[in-house]
Amino acid sequence: MTSPLLQVRNMSHDFGGLRAVSDYNLEMGSGQIRGLIGPNGAGKTTVFNLIAGMYKPSEGEIFLEGVKIDGLPPHLIAARGVGRTFQNLLLWRHMTVLDHVKMARYSKIRYGLFGAFFGTPGRNREEAEIEEMAVSLLERMGIRHLADQVVLNLPYGAQRRVEIARALATEPRILLLDEPTAGMNPEELAQIMEIIRRVHGEFGLSILLIEHRMKVVMELCTTIQTLDFGSVIAEGTPEEIQNNPRVIDAYLGREGAV
Amino acid sequence: MVYFLQNLVNALQWGSFYALIALGYSMVYSILMLFNFAHGDIFMVGAYIGFGVSTALIALASMGVVAMPNWLILVMTILFSMFLTSFVGVIVERVAYRPLRNAPRASAAITGLMIGIILETGNLALMGARRISFPSLIATATYDIGGVFVTNKKIMIVVVSLLLALALHQFVRRTKWGMAIRAMAFDSAVVPLMGVPLNRMIALTFAVGSALAAAAGILFGIAYPVLDPYMGILFGWKAFVAAILGGRGSVMGATLAGFLLGFTEIFVAMIFPSTLRDLIAYSIILLILTFRPHGFFGEPYSARLRL
Amino acid sequence: MIRKIIASYSRVPLLGWLLGALAAVALERLAGAPIANFLGLQKIPVLFGLSDMIKSPVRIPNVIGYLLIVYAIPAAVVPRICISPANGIAALLLRYPMAISAAVHLGLLYAILHVWSGISDYRVLVLRLTLIAVMLTLSLNVVNGYMGEFSCSHPGFMALGAYCASVLTIGLFGDPEFFGVASLPEPLGPFLFPAVLILGGLLASVGALFVAVPSFRTRGDYLAIISLAFLFIVKSLIENLEFVHGSRGLSDQPDWAGLPTVFIWTILCIWSINNFVRSTIGKALNAVRDNEMAADAMTVDTRRTKMAAFLFAAFWAGIAGGLFAHVMRYVNPGNFGIQNLAEVLAMVYFGGLNSVYGSIVGAVSISLLGEALRPLEIFKWIIIPLLLILVMIFRPTGLIAFRDLDVANLLKPKRQPGGEA
Numbered sequence: 001m002t003s004p005l006l007q008v009r010n011m012s013h014d015f016g017g018l019r020a021v022s023d024y025n026l027e028m029g030s031g032q033i034r035g036l037i038g039p040n041g042a043g044k045t046t047v048f049n050l051i052a053g054m055y056k057p058s059e060g061e062i063f064l065e066g067v068k069i070d071g072l073p074p075h076l077i078a079a080r081g082v083g084r085t086f087q088n089l090l091l092w093r094h095m096t097v098l099d100h101v102k103m104a105r106y107s108k109i110r111y112g113l114f115g116a117f118f119g120t121p122g123r124n125r126e127e128a129e130i131e132e133m134a135v136s137l138l139e140r141m142g143i144r145h146l147a148d149q150v151v152l153n154l155p156y157g158a159q160r161r162v163e164i165a166r167a168l169a170t171e172p173r174i175l176l177l178d179e180p181t182a183g184m185n186p187e188e189l190a191q192i193m194e195i196i197r198r199v200h201g202e203f204g205l206s207i208l209l210i211e212h213r214m215k216v217v218m219e220l221c222t223t224i225q226t227l228d229f230g231s232v233i234a235e236g237t238p239e240e241i242q243n244n245p246r247v248i249d250a251y252l253g254r255e256g257a258v
Numbered sequence: 259m260v261y262f263l264q265n266l267v268n269a270l271q272w273g274s275f276y277a278l279i280a281l282g283y284s285m286v287y288s289i290l291m292l293f294n295f296a297h298g299d300i301f302m303v304g305a306y307i308g309f310g311v312s313t314a315l316i317a318l319a320s321m322g323v324v325a326m327p328n329w330l331i332l333v334m335t336i337l338f339s340m341f342l343t344s345f346v347g348v349i350v351e352r353v354a355y356r357p358l359r360n361a362p363r364a365s366a367a368i369t370g371l372m373i374g375i376i377l378e379t380g381n382l383a384l385m386g387a388r389r390i391s392f393p394s395l396i397a398t399a400t401y402d403i404g405g406v407f408v409t410n411k412k413i414m415i416v417v418v419s420l421l422l423a424l425a426l427h428q429f430v431r432r433t434k435w436g437m438a439i440r441a442m443a444f445d446s447a448v449v450p451l452m453g454v455p456l457n458r459m460i461a462l463t464f465a466v467g468s469a470l471a472a473a474a475g476i477l478f479g480i481a482y483p484v485l486d487p488y489m490g491i492l493f494g495w496k497a498f499v500a501a502i503l504g505g506r507g508s509v510m511g512a513t514l515a516g517f518l519l520g521f522t523e524i525f526v527a528m529i530f531p532s533t534l535r536d537l538i539a540y541s542i543i544l545l546i547l548t549f550r551p552h553g554f555f556g557e558p559y560s561a562r563l564r565l
Numbered sequence: 566m567i568r569k570i571i572a573s574y575s576r577v578p579l580l581g582w583l584l585g586a587l588a589a590v591a592l593e594r595l596a597g598a599p600i601a602n603f604l605g606l607q608k609i610p611v612l613f614g615l616s617d618m619i620k621s622p623v624r625i626p627n628v629i630g631y632l633l634i635v636y637a638i639p640a641a642v643v644p645r646i647c648i649s650p651a652n653g654i655a656a657l658l659l660r661y662p663m664a665i666s667a668a669v670h671l672g673l674l675y676a677i678l679h680v681w682s683g684i685s686d687y688r689v690l691v692l693r694l695t696l697i698a699v700m701l702t703l704s705l706n707v708v709n710g711y712m713g714e715f716s717c718s719h720p721g722f723m724a725l726g727a728y729c730a731s732v733l734t735i736g737l738f739g740d741p742e743f744f745g746v747a748s749l750p751e752p753l754g755p756f757l758f759p760a761v762l763i764l765g766g767l768l769a770s771v772g773a774l775f776v777a778v779p780s781f782r783t784r785g786d787y788l789a790i791i792s793l794a795f796l797f798i799v800k801s802l803i804e805n806l807e808f809v810h811g812s813r814g815l816s817d818q819p820d821w822a823g824l825p826t827v828f829i830w831t832i833l834c835i836w837s838i839n840n841f842v843r844s845t846i847g848k849a850l851n852a853v854r855d856n857e858m859a860a861d862a863m864t865v866d867t868r869r870t871k872m873a874a875f876l877f878a879a880f881w882a883g884i885a886g887g888l889f890a891h892v893m894r895y896v897n898p899g900n901f902g903i904q905n906l907a908e909v910l911a912m913v914y915f916g917g918l919n920s921v922y923g924s925i926v927g928a929v930s931i932s933l934l935g936e937a938l939r940p941l942e943i944f945k946w947i948i949i950p951l952l953l954i955l956v957m958i959f960r961p962t963g964l965i966a967f968r969d970l971d972v973a974n975l976l977k978p979k980r981q982p983g984g985e986a
Contacts, residue, residue, distance in 0.1 A: 074861040092855035107864035119840040361961035369957045370952035379946040437633045502790045537801035540794045548779035
């Protein structure tokens with residue numbers, strides 16, 4: 001039996017007096033696509049932030065490939081293989097598309113400050129390798145022609161692809177996608193879903209997906225967790241979740257109350 | 259002990275200047291997330307305007323045009339100068355900061371710095387390099403309280419400062435303009451949507467801050483009658499530090515921090531040779547900021563002076 | 566017609582422009598005085614005639630005439646006629662390692678500066694101070710532009726470098742009473758000077774730690790305040806150290822900061838900083854500036870990035886300070902206060918943030934303008950701030966912001982119209 005890729009055990013987190021996440025558990029093997037759904041404010045992005053290391057969990061533990069990662073600084077967790085995108089597209093306004101993807105190679109760089117200041121042959125060689133890798137990644141995302149554009153100027157759909165390409169450049173073992181289809185029209189939606197499938201297939205990644213659109217979650221994910229007020233209220237296949245009364249209650253109940 | 263109390267009195271006076279100037283910085287920062295580097299020079303402008311107003315009033319009084327006892331001249335000087343200087347502040351905002359409302363805040367900060375330099379140089383050009391003496395409006399009366407010598411001037415300065423700070427506090431808490439200013443401190447984007455005229459409120463904030471700085475300038479002129487165009491640099495930058503120490507958006511915080519800075523400087527000078535004053539005072543402040551960067555009251559400054 | 570002429574210049578390689586400038590300064594050296602006299606000027610306008618125009622406005626046409634004949638015409642004609650040979654040589658040089666081409670261009674540049682400044686000592690002084698200003702501006706741009714912070718501590722770093730270098734050179738080579746140690750032999754001096762400067766730079770970096778460690782732990786505008794406190798502390802520290810003569814300042818530093826020395830250090834500064842900001846490690850600064858959380862998530866060690874950049878910037882400010890002390894041969898704490906801060910901030914924001922070109926342009930413009938406007942005395946400090954305010958209003962990030970300096974591109978021959986090789 002292979003050890004799971006990502007294992008989260010009894011994770012809880014408090015913000016001041018508020019318990020944002022309560023006793024969250026997750027076991028993901030390699031090559032899986034799983035979904036995380038729930039009403040707004042349920043704590044889904046917080047779970048991502050905890051796994052990726054933006055916060056250290058108040059309680060619980062996180063293991064990546066058997067190694068404990070909770071408490072490590074986020075850049076180290078990312079270097080170990082946890083890639084992510086952000087709900088609000090946290091791109092770097094003044095940088096080009098190519099630079100975004102190159103930047104994600106930071107942890108793989110060996111040349112250090114000396115090479116950076118003095119332009120050693122080793123650094124030049126590595127920079128060339130990084131550029132080559134970045135260009136090929138952009139090619140696979142279908143945005144190679146935008147390489148020298150400053151991201152500020154791009155349409156939303158292209159920006160999303162840049163974000164995904166950037167996350168992929170970190171060579172993740174698991175990819176946390178936070179509402180990748182937010183704000184997209186049906187055509188862009190289909191394209192992004194296709195990209196997610198390809199990324200899963202070609203790169204062999206595990207994917208944990210936060211989504212609001214049921215169609216996306218149902219089609220892409222093999223298992224889904226539903227979060228409400230920080231706790232997992234249901235876990236199962238898309239069919240099971242769709243018919244789960246607690247899930248329906250969590251979504252509709254909220255509307256009903258309003 | 260007497261020595262200590264004597265210095266306490268001096269520290270209260272010294273701190274009053276910092277407090278009044280810090281309040282202006284703090285108010286502008288709260289709503290615009292911007293450090294108005296011209297503010298220290300507005301303090302200087304206020305002092306000079308006070309000089310002008312008081313000299314004019316004294317001349318008028320001595321010519322018999324109006325009959326005015328000295329204390330009345332003083333009060334009118336303060337009020338009138340505060341009023342005039344508030345216009346200077348509003349003009350600065352209109353000319354330098356409003357065009358840069360959507361620009362990176364660092365650019366606006368630099369603009370403020372340049373305006374300050376222009377104010378200093380302009381003053382130098384107009385009045386020449388000679389030092390100006392603030393007219394003496396109060397006969398100094400010294401009271402001996404158990405060995406501690408307190409002048410009436412010192413008492414007046416501290417009292418006036420505290421009154422002004424209190425007035426500001428009431429203004430911010432009780433009036434509708436104050437409420438608008440506090441709202442802008444939280445979220446300036448939403449406020450115009452609520453029907454509050456944003457530009458007018460910002461102008462008001464600058465006006466009030468400048469008026470307070472002017473008051474500080476005149477009080478300073480009364481305590482230390484020699485004015486020079488660069489006096490703003492001395493106080494301005496230090497009061498800026500006090501504003502940060504006080505925490506964002508807090509009248510009480512800025513006031514307390516101003517007094518704290520005054521206390522620190524005076525007491526450091528009391529214990530150590532006076533040349534070490536800046537060195538030790540700022541090292542202390544550096545330490546405070548290292549361990550309690552959020553300042554004392556108000557919210558932590560949470561955005562960066564960024565592009 | 567005019568457009569065609571301008572378009573034809575797009576085929577001029579850098580080498581061509583350098584040759585044109587060299588021709589201009591050579592003409593000035595050889596025939597400047599007679600030409601000036603012929604045009605009714607008593608002597609050669611010392612700083613592009615700006616001060617002369619201000620001092621006697623009636624002579625403005627004469628000065629413009631001089632500028633046209635001596636500077637503009639050679640600089641315009643020579644590159645144009647040399648297009649083919651210049652492009653040929655540029656291409657030839659690039660067949661060897663790029664360092665060769667760079668060395669040739671730099672040598673030419675130095676020759677231009679050397680010949681130009683040979684006319685008067687004043688020019689040499691202004692040139693050296695301008696080069697030092699370039700170093701300061703560029704190093705501050707790393708923090709304020711590339712990293713997007715607002716640092717007020719650069720004069721403090723400069724002071725640390727200036728005083729450290731001065732203490733070492735005076736103590737070891739100047740005044741035997743200073744350290745109580747007999748002087749080292751004179752000839753050794755210029756060879757140890759680089760080491761002395763580097764020590765000054767390192768001291769500045771250590772000072773930078775005192776600013777970086779408290780500020781980088783918290784988010785917010787704290788760097789501005791903490792760096793300001795640092796500035797006051799350093800200034801006060803120096804004023805109180807009897808060892809370095811306090812407010813009276815240190816003087817009689819050995820005369821080792823000549824034009825070649827300052828030039829070489831400036832080139833090293835530009836080169837190393839440019840290398841840094843073009844590398845992926847350096848671009849991490851931009852990532853940290855534009856969104857620190859995303860940078861963290863993309864494996865960037867944000868803390869190391871900020872620290873390294875800040876200490877590196879401080880290092881160069883320290884070197885600039887050491888050179889400054891040895892050019893002026895006198896330093897006092899007053900050199901490193903708020904006035905200095907305002908000047909260097911003005912140069913950074915005027916020239917352009919996040920740009921090597923911008924820093925060079927900003928430093929040169931403000932320095933030369935500052936010198937040229939001297940006859941106006943205090944009005945200089947109304948014109949320069951006004952100019953900066955105008956730039957801030959119309960181009961808030963500076964004149965030439967966010968422009969990369971690509972050395973390889975710069976050295977290429979330009980065969981096709983439009984500037985392509």
